[in-house]
Amino acid sequence: MTADETAPEEVNPHYLDHVIRVSESRAVEAAEDIVSQNGIKLLAKGARINDKVRERLLMHKLQKPLEDCIQVTQGVMPESFGPLGEALFEQHPLLKALCAHDLYPSAPKTLATLKLSIPVQSLLTVYAEHQGERLKHTAGVAMLALALARRMLPGETERHRMLALAGLLHDVGELYIDPQFMRPGTPLGPPEWRHVASHPIVAERVLRNMPGAGKEIASAVLHHHERLDGFGYPRGVQGTALPLNGQILAAAEWLMALIETSMTPITRASVATRLIPGEFSRELTEAIAAAALADTSPAAVVADPMPLESAIPRVIGIASTLERFREARPWIDKHIAAARPGLRAVLEAGLQRLLRIQTAFSSTGLDTHDPDALVAGLAEQRDPELQVELMTVVGELEWRLRELERESLLRAGLLPAEESAVMRELIGKLKGE
Known part of the structure; x- marks a missing residue:
């Protein structure tokens, strides 16, 4: 079964394996009775989720998605994103400059005050255990989405916070992908890449009815690899079919990837938007450019640039x-x-x-x-x-x-x-x- 064929009521084996791995270091339990589609109680509230119940859960379709029914103790707390965000600012001065705003609290402080429902907190915890350092990436994307939303949608505080939470959740679909395709350096043919590229679709299905997430967050996550000119994935939507929330999250994800991987991220961003215009709206590129102008940190110096x-x-x-x-x-x-x-x-x-x-x-x-x-x-x-x-x-x-x-x-x-x-x-x- 491929990730894009998995309905929310079915238990995805890759996701369940990640949950079981988490259960080896902290308690994972049923937050409510877990009931099969035909009414059989598979696990009572408070029952442990571990390797012993794996086959029982995989044998049945559930009345409610498993993600909505489990609780991870000592999970990711929103307060932890404050210090994590500040550490990212220290590591990437450009990120700090892009997120600066005179009229709002700092981006790390805002992340630290986000409300996480039990299902959202548990899903983030499983993702953090699975991907480790990738939690830094999601925090960076969340802060950039927040910063771009503040520039493009002034005064819409709840929408700002929604996009920040979408940033934290944007890659949870990776939990549902066969891990062998996620290993760095693994060559991917078209069938394997199609499997990997389905992760925004899977995440949308998981998040759209999840308490504490919902349709707006799910839609933004669905579109975080799309481009305005239609040359993104997984659906290749373009123009007015690409919602502004999705555009903002896509730009935030793209920017964070440049900040993490490039010695000169603003140079590369500038080059990319000049060479292939139309991937992001003029308003978004202007918001990025305006934020970049606020960067007073020393320019990155390539000690030994590659000879021309x-x-x-x-x-x-x-x-x-x-x-x-x-x-x-x-x-x-x-x-x-x-x-x-x-x-x-x-x-x-x-x-x-x-x-x-x-x-x-x-x-x-x-x-x-x-x-x-x-x-x-x-x-x-x-x-x-x-x-x-x-x-x-x-x-x-x-x-x-x-x-x-x-x-x-x-x-x-x-x-x-x-x-x-x-x-x-x-x-x-x-x-x-």
Whole structure:
């Protein structure tokens, strides 16, 4: 059974295994009677949830989701997010600058005062035990979602807090994914990636009727990997179909990932929004830019930036892919004209993204067909800031091409076999295979 097939009343075995693992270090018990769909009491209130009851729970559908019926003692307390948020501010001065606001309490203080229902607290505790350091990521996303909401929705305090809680919960769907697909470095084919990419859908189903969560939080979590231009996942919604709450949470998750992984996150954010505009609304990018201007911390210095000459084979690789795209364009147009609606939509989405990457590459001035001229031009650039930006541009374009391949294969995997084969053939053409 895949994660996206699991209804809330069914007990997901991966989630249950995480709960049982938590029960080895702290008490996990039924917060109320756990009753099967046909009325059999499987566990009484107060009964321990552990390995001894695993098979009994997996054998039955339940009247209420298991997540709503358990309590983890000594679970994650909201007060703990105060010190955790302050520690993140110390570690990432840019995060502190982005979250600063003169009219509201500090972001860590607000997180510390969030109300967590027993089911929400228990779910967060299981997630924290499973992912360890990832709780820092969720706290960062929560504070950024709070900060962006405060800038875009002034005065809507309850909505701010709702988005902060959505930030804490945005990745709980990972608990329902086969752990072998979540290990860093694991190669994922289209079927495996489709399984992983279902985690926002699973989380939405878990959260929408959970006491202390609800439909607004569930909707924001569902959309936290979507993009305004339709090139996100799991559903590829676009335009007005992507709610503002989902946009805010998506931008917060994206920003936190840059802060955690990049030496120059604002440079990369700036490059990304210039190269591929339209992923986030103008209001959101302006809110991010305004917050970034408040950053008074010293700029990140790359002690030994990669020499620009090393970018040459990478630039040539990008140029070669885009040249193959130009050569394949008649083939693409022919298949779009003849395709049924499902394949046509996937081909058109890929075409539009390739055209944007092509335009972005041309705008950099790197698309010269003269390698010697490229070498000479790069050799002249000795400004460290420009050097960092150019290498960031190259890295971002490479990432966008890999992302395009992954997303296209994911979407093609939902099509009939003969249509999926068309997308695989196109990707082969672009890669020169």
